[in-house]
Amino acid sequence: xxxxxxELPIEFDRVTVTAGGITILxxxxxxxxxxxxxxxxxxxxxxxxxxxxxxxxxxxxxxxRITWGGLQHVPPLKRxxxxxxxxxxxxxxxxNLRFALRAAGIPHAEHARRVAELLELxxxxxxxxxxxxxxxxxxxxxxxxxxxLARDPSVLFLDEPTASLDPIATKAVEDxxxxxxxxxxxxxxxxxxxxEARRLAGEIVMLHRGRIVETGAAASFFDAPQxxxxxxxxxxxxxx
Amino acid sequence: MPDxxxxxxxxxxxDPALFAIVRLSLYVSLSAVALAALIGIxxxxxxxxxxxxxxxxxxxxxxxxxxxxPVVVGLAVYLALSRSGPLGAFGLLFTPSAMIVAQTVxxxxxxxxxxxxxxxxxxxxxxxxxxAMNLGPLGRVMALIWDARFSLVTALLAGFGRAAAEVxxxxxxxxxxxxxxxxxxxxIALETSRGDLPLAVGLGLVLISIVIAVNALAWxxxxxxxxxxx
Numbered sequence: 001x002x003x004x005x006x007e008l009p010i011e012f013d014r015v016t017v018t019a020g021g022i023t024i025l026x027x028x029x030x031x032x033x034x035x036x037x038x039x040x041x042x043x044x045x046x047x048x049x050x051x052x053x054x055x056x057x058x059x060x061x062x063x064x065r066i067t068w069g070g071l072q073h074v075p076p077l078k079r080x081x082x083x084x085x086x087x088x089x090x091x092x093x094x095x096n097l098r099f100a101l102r103a104a105g106i107p108h109a110e111h112a113r114r115v116a117e118l119l120e121l122x123x124x125x126x127x128x129x130x131x132x133x134x135x136x137x138x139x140x141x142x143x144x145x146x147x148x149l150a151r152d153p154s155v156l157f158l159d160e161p162t163a164s165l166d167p168i169a170t171k172a173v174e175d176x177x178x179x180x181x182x183x184x185x186x187x188x189x190x191x192x193x194x195x196e197a198r199r200l201a202g203e204i205v206m207l208h209r210g211r212i213v214e215t216g217a218a219a220s221f222f223d224a225p226q227x228x229x230x231x232x233x234x235x236x237x238x239x240x
Numbered sequence: 241m242p243d244x245x246x247x248x249x250x251x252x253x254x255d256p257a258l259f260a261i262v263r264l265s266l267y268v269s270l271s272a273v274a275l276a277a278l279i280g281i282x283x284x285x286x287x288x289x290x291x292x293x294x295x296x297x298x299x300x301x302x303x304x305x306x307x308x309x310p311v312v313v314g315l316a317v318y319l320a321l322s323r324s325g326p327l328g329a330f331g332l333l334f335t336p337s338a339m340i341v342a343q344t345v346x347x348x349x350x351x352x353x354x355x356x357x358x359x360x361x362x363x364x365x366x367x368x369x370x371x372a373m374n375l376g377p378l379g380r381v382m383a384l385i386w387d388a389r390f391s392l393v394t395a396l397l398a399g400f401g402r403a404a405a406e407v408x409x410x411x412x413x414x415x416x417x418x419x420x421x422x423x424x425x426x427x428i429a430l431e432t433s434r435g436d437l438p439l440a441v442g443l444g445l446v447l448i449s450i451v452i453a454v455n456a457l458a459w460x461x462x463x464x465x466x467x468x469x470x
Contacts, residue, residue, distance in 0.1 A: 076373075089369075090387040090390075
């Protein structure tokens with residue numbers, strides 16, 4: 001399949017995902033367009049990670065279709081993802097980035113400059129030669145961000161990027177996410193942390209039990225949620 | 241005890257005949273491990289990353305082949321290399337090359353089976369990342385082999401231990417010819433049956449020392465590597 005000029009917008013057209021008789025996503029329609037960060041919120045198991053994997057192209061819908069820039073089955077040349085628990089290659093931090101640059105087909109002559117830029121962006125330049133798997137959780141998350149940015153994506157998916165981090169590490173990651181978004185990289189992030197959603201979101205997509213219950217601009221969503229589920233979630237009630 | 245030098249004297253004096261035996265043993269076993277690695281690592285990685293009908297049965301078979309009886313391998317290689325066998329034209333029987341072939345057959349399944357397990361475990365961990373990076377099949381295999389390199393050293397060691405210790409296969413295809421195909425293990429078997437126990441014990445000590453030394457070296461390399469690469 002030829003690549004479109006841009007992989008955005010990403011459109012979910014009545015997408016359903018079932019696995020082992022269980023419906024994980026149910027008839028979801030959504031358009032991810034350029035702009036400020038889209039944040040997927042909802043309780044655990046609501047389908048946020050599955051949405052990201054579909055949008056990344058790692059998972060095929062059971063029914064419905066997904067298009068990138070109007071085309072189906074587009075290889076992930078201009079999109080990247082940071083998983084909730086990123087797998088660090090058994091190499092140094094810098095070598096992890098060089099690996100991603102090579103995978104993205106970036107010419108070898110540019111690697112040294114790009115590695116330095118990426119390490120600078122995520123504040124890890126002092127740890128370039130450290131074994132990636134010996135970095136702390138927050139450092140690994142920042143390295144995973146840099147590695148995802150290596151291919152210079154037009155859209156970046158983040159799955160609970162701060163789920164297991166302390167406040168200082170969380171702030172470092174969120175600052176990087178803001179910088180990324182300011183560089184016109186579309187950020188699509190899943191979180192169950194409402195505070196994080198408030199801090200970063202331009203647009204909210206709320207999921208519950210595999211369905212989209214509400215979407216809208218972040219400001220209006222937090223000020224005046226339209227659905228009972230959203231009001232309950234915002235009020236801190238346990239959505240089951 | 242028969243007359244003659246003790247085991248320790250033989251080892252410490254650097255007896256040239258003993259030295260030649262040690263050298264041939266190392267040459268045969270290390271060559272076999274190198275060849276077996278060239279076959280076993282790609283084969284193991286391929287099985288780890290490919291789904292095909294009968295794969296489960298193939299894995300069971302491969303694991304079973306780790307326990308191949310050396311004498312049976314020796315017999316099979318003997319038949320293949322004998323004058324009337326399919327590979328008889330090469331005239332390899334009763335040469336060190338025949339011994340390398342036999343030990344390669346013994347060691348390749350060990351390296352392939354351990355590689356398969358290692359690469360498959362690592363693939364479970366890396367699958368999402370490598371897929372998201374749009375890496376092709378060859379790129380995946382190379383990345384997995386490189387990142388599994390310290391575990392693969394253990395697989396090579398297991399293969400070397402098997403090759404260095406076995407006597408059944410090489411005594412059949414090599415013939416235990418003095419000065420030509422006599423190795424530590426075949427010499428120990430012969431000298432014990434002849435009653436020259438000091439030489440047998442001396443060779444046994446050398447063999448065990450070499451196996452320990454190789455393992456210690458590989459272990460240090462692995463530790464150092466893991467410290468720098470995680």
